[in-house]
Amino acid sequence: MITFTEYQQRRQKFMSVIGKGVAVFRSAPQSVMHNDVEYVYRQDSDFYYLTGFNESEAVAVFAPNHEEHQFILFVQPKDLASEIWTGYRVGVEGAKDVYGADVVYPINELDEKLPQYLITGDRIYYHLSRDVSFNEKIIYHWRKLIGSYPKNGRGPKALEDSNFVLHPLRSIKSEAEIVMIRKATELSVKGHQRAREFAQPGRYEYEIQAEIEHTFRQLGGDGVAYPSIVASGGNSCILHYIENNRKIEAGDLLLIDAGCCYGYYNGDITRTFPVNGKFTSQQKDIYQLVLSAQTQAIEQVKPGNTYNQFHDKAVEVLVEGLKELKLLEGDSKEIIEQEKYKPFYMHRTGHWLGLDVHDAGTYKQDKDNWVKFQAGNIVTVEPGIYISPYITPVEGQPEIPDIWKGIGVRIEDDVLVTESGNEVLTSGIEK
Known part of the structure; x- marks a missing residue:
């Protein structure tokens, strides 16, 4: 299996390539086979390559220029009532211990926390995917930060596709x-x-x-x-x-x-x-x-x-x-x-x-x-x-x-x- 150390090395190499940028990766959605029957979950390969994390409803952020947190995860919190139906979750604390994130937040805090990491980069690396609503979320935050750039002189001026940075490493x-x-x-x-x-x-x-x-x-x-x-x-x-x-x-x-x-x-x-x-x-x-x-x-x-x-x-x-x-x-x-x-x-x-x-x-x-x-x-x-x-x-x-x-x-x-x-x-x- 791929070791904890190798995942760390992958992240370090990736962040060294993005330099002054900030990268955002969205987990794969849970696909529906029919009505309320779901396919067996399969994580997005880019997300998995950098994290090893295999749950849906998650976001990984890489902010090499943030003073405290370079690897940030947003995940579903523990919820026994839901887990009885759909299986155990690693949760916020577990994700920090198991996957080595510098900090982990509940996924419902994404909109609140994400801007503090995006503002540390000169560009956002993100692949526009089939998840249209999440694409719009990233663009919304980017545009908002561009609007505040003249006042604080910080933030991402460009949006670039992360594929062109990560995929040469994966190959x-x-x-x-x-x-x-x-x-x-x-x-x-x-x-x-x-x-x-x-x-x-x-x-x-x-x-x-x-x-x-x-x-x-x-x-x-x-x-x-x-x-x-x-x-x-x-x-x-x-x-x-x-x-x-x-x-x-x-x-x-x-x-x-x-x-x-x-x-x-x-x-x-x-x-x-x-x-x-x-x-x-x-x-x-x-x-x-x-x-x-x-x-x-x-x-x-x-x-x-x-x-x-x-x-x-x-x-x-x-x-x-x-x-x-x-x-x-x-x-x-x-x-x-x-x-x-x-x-x-x-x-x-x-x-x-x-x-x-x-x-x-x-x-x-x-x-x-x-x-x-x-x-x-x-x-x-x-x-x-x-x-x-x-x-x-x-x-x-x-x-x-x-x-x-x-x-x-x-x-x-x-x-x-x-x-x-x-x-x-x-x-x-x-x-």
Whole structure:
């Protein structure tokens, strides 16, 4: 687990970056499933990264220039009547002891106390979120302080998005975070192994899903990192297919995209395999092409290489292979520049992975420059080819023979950038 000391170090590093500013973070809202039934609570990842605090109705403030309090929490106070229904709260005193805040206030004192911290900064770092009412609260306090600036010469003159300060810190994983993600990927692998053992013609996709998710929980995971995709036959051509209600037939490919969450960190794996154990000729050709693209893309994930290089390599390999299969034709460079391959491959080759499945971090430094990989980055590498039953080729490209339609293949691994290259964290499940 992430230690108390590491949370302290994260806060210190963050406050050193914001310098003369003040940062405000709002906890995630409690989401409603239907009527008065709530989803299991999941804290906002930025809030959790800096505090480890896992309750709703909370606000964290970081004021490095305040004379007494640099880390301030506002939380729900203890209330036995409410806790009987919704679970125990750490409370004001408990939050100070457990989470190391310099001071903790009841959440209902936020409007009264917040201005004394905001006025110590030259700017407010806050990410405008989906919580419109809280956005308006921050803007209200900011405008009020701007109005008083001519009289006292103090206060924030600007409002900046905290993402651009915090997310670069989150994108480089600490040793402790890597341990957590190793565990998440280990459990993800075991879920996929169970799916491979269990899958056979005649079973329903949801049966496979149940085995995967049972494995995650049985082995100590928190549950799924995202809704599991168990897609057989033509469903494998739907990128985010989650109905999982089709009966699997002999001759189908089964595409499974599933990951386990462990201690707020996530795994993300996709494997595609023939349910009856043997590829058709066309399935094999597409699978081998995607596997080759993935293998060569992973080789590009290393310190100093730019983020787009592994995607560009995957696209290059896929285009050449589709041309050999006569599913594309023409000059490869032109096909890529004009994106004529997109009916087959419409997404990019990966994303950052960590506290969020699509984790924090930028991909470009500016319009023309991609970020460079650094040791401690973790990225997914997931090329695919999807020949939908309803595919429409780009004008001037070949019509697709029916024998290819309904084949969807994606292969995805989680890759850690190391000092000397990379490590595939999800190599435990065969390809």
